[in-house]
Amino acid sequence: MASDSYADWSSQDAVVCRGVGKTWAAGTARAHEALRGIDLDVAPGEFVVLLGPSGCGKSTLLYLIAGLERQTAGRIWAFRDPVEGPSPDRSLIFQETSLFPWLTVWQNVSFGLSIRGAPEAERRAVAREALARVGLSEAMDKRPDELSGGMRQRVAVARALAMRPKVLLMDEPFAALDVQTRAKMQDFLLDVWRDSGASVLFVTHHIDEAVALADRVVVFTARPGRIKSIIPVTLPRPRDPFAPESEALRRLLTEELKGEVDRAFAEQEALAAG
Amino acid sequence: MRSDIAGVAAPPRPVPWLASLGLSPGLRQSLARCGWAVLSVGLFAGIWELLWAIGWADPKLLPPPHVFLGDIPDQARYFNTATRWQIGVNPADGPSPYEAVAITIGATGMRVLVGLLIAATLSIGIGVLIRYFGLLEKLVLPTITLLSPVSPIAWLPVAIFIFGIGNAPAIFMVVVALFFHMVLSTISQIDNVSRAFINVARTMGATKRQIYTRVIVPAILPQLLIVLRLNLFGAWMVVLVAESTGVGFGLGQVIMMARNTFNPSLVFFTIALIGLLGFLSDWLLRLVQKRVLYWVPETAGVLRGL
Numbered sequence: 001m002a003s004d005s006y007a008d009w010s011s012q013d014a015v016v017c018r019g020v021g022k023t024w025a026a027g028t029a030r031a032h033e034a035l036r037g038i039d040l041d042v043a044p045g046e047f048v049v050l051l052g053p054s055g056c057g058k059s060t061l062l063y064l065i066a067g068l069e070r071q072t073a074g075r076i077w078a079f080r081d082p083v084e085g086p087s088p089d090r091s092l093i094f095q096e097t098s099l100f101p102w103l104t105v106w107q108n109v110s111f112g113l114s115i116r117g118a119p120e121a122e123r124r125a126v127a128r129e130a131l132a133r134v135g136l137s138e139a140m141d142k143r144p145d146e147l148s149g150g151m152r153q154r155v156a157v158a159r160a161l162a163m164r165p166k167v168l169l170m171d172e173p174f175a176a177l178d179v180q181t182r183a184k185m186q187d188f189l190l191d192v193w194r195d196s197g198a199s200v201l202f203v204t205h206h207i208d209e210a211v212a213l214a215d216r217v218v219v220f221t222a223r224p225g226r227i228k229s230i231i232p233v234t235l236p237r238p239r240d241p242f243a244p245e246s247e248a249l250r251r252l253l254t255e256e257l258k259g260e261v262d263r264a265f266a267e268q269e270a271l272a273a274g
Numbered sequence: 275m276r277s278d279i280a281g282v283a284a285p286p287r288p289v290p291w292l293a294s295l296g297l298s299p300g301l302r303q304s305l306a307r308c309g310w311a312v313l314s315v316g317l318f319a320g321i322w323e324l325l326w327a328i329g330w331a332d333p334k335l336l337p338p339p340h341v342f343l344g345d346i347p348d349q350a351r352y353f354n355t356a357t358r359w360q361i362g363v364n365p366a367d368g369p370s371p372y373e374a375v376a377i378t379i380g381a382t383g384m385r386v387l388v389g390l391l392i393a394a395t396l397s398i399g400i401g402v403l404i405r406y407f408g409l410l411e412k413l414v415l416p417t418i419t420l421l422s423p424v425s426p427i428a429w430l431p432v433a434i435f436i437f438g439i440g441n442a443p444a445i446f447m448v449v450v451a452l453f454f455h456m457v458l459s460t461i462s463q464i465d466n467v468s469r470a471f472i473n474v475a476r477t478m479g480a481t482k483r484q485i486y487t488r489v490i491v492p493a494i495l496p497q498l499l500i501v502l503r504l505n506l507f508g509a510w511m512v513v514l515v516a517e518s519t520g521v522g523f524g525l526g527q528v529i530m531m532a533r534n535t536f537n538p539s540l541v542f543f544t545i546a547l548i549g550l551l552g553f554l555s556d557w558l559l560r561l562v563q564k565r566v567l568y569w570v571p572e573t574a575g576v577l578r579g580l
Contacts, residue, residue, distance in 0.1 A: 088477070094474070
């Protein structure tokens, strides 16, 4: 059973979830349970991939950890502090492009600093450094609509890094990109992650992405989302996607997911019918 | 460089003989556009002239363009309505005919512009405040929703009761005609702002006020400017109605006088003038839109490839 106070353990974990659940529209006729009984610890600097069928609530968990939504059961801590709202320590990167089109690239990257009222010289310096880390120094004064989809997501990563977050929360950030760009972005993300030392929680429904990135893969069940299994990945990086170990891991994850995808599919059909 | 085809306006097809003149592509495009506009108006006028030539269009009722545009100095005489209503003023006094035209156009255009500015500022401000303060929404929104379907014409007596005669009632009419729709439109734009934008600001620690000023307002501006442009023609219509019922002087007054004195030439001359002014003001507003909303891609012509 989930413990109610932090004193029950003494971890230094970046994120601790105990018995976390979320019911949308609770108390109404449209209420539905998205998450149930999530227990999850994420170590500092760890790369955790949340894998599950569409609509299983893994994105919801990310929003709860980000503090953008409140859980309806359980507790969440980040570095010993209970999560009670959004914090610059926990940056969320979205699936869709979320750059402000009316700002230039550097203004987007330093948006968080401008919220705090930092002077322009400092904002420019921070933006320059963050953009250098994602390899987009020359795009400082461009506007988002002048960039390709992959570049825009790199700017979004730079914007998150500019806040010097301890936890990077990524909600299918590369889902809208083509396969080749996505592979490049995965390599890029691993570099950034290694440099920054932040923990990463990465939501995806792509098994290949999990194989390429994760220290640990958390497999979710279909709705309501629960943790089905947590699979540690010890393959050395850079990983060869065609190595036998990668193949074995891919097969294992496929097996784990198979039943859940079938269930999610059946449930969606039932919803559509009824 | 924009890569998505849908975001880029399809340029009019290049005209071969223009291409040989060595003009820049931009200039060539606008020349081609102008050419088509002239051709379109010319076609309309040509049909009218043809109907006149074969005797179907009675020149006493539907004088063709060469008649009502033929004697501009004569038409301009009628625009000096500014002081007509004052007793003891010699109609020959006052500004010259051309000055009178300019004054009339200036007066009407000023009313449209001031009305638009007031309506835009008021409605965006109030729309944002309504979404910001829940109490204000409950107190104000039902009334605004109730009043928005009322035709601006119905407000005309109110305008005269409150403001009498002059600029104020005409401007009031423009504001009333636009205000309610634009408040509702502002609110619906706010509700449509991408959740991701707002969540980004929230994760960066923005306060509610910062979210409104730094994210929501810039995010809704493009759509609001489009709404403003759509309502521009409405503003021109309302101002004419306000002027024609004796609220003041201006183009509407001229049209009304032309009706009362049975002068179809003057009616069509004024209509032509109003059309030209409406077109020019739309073009101006589009320029403003391009300047202020530099980040919005032009979407005209998306369907042209079909």
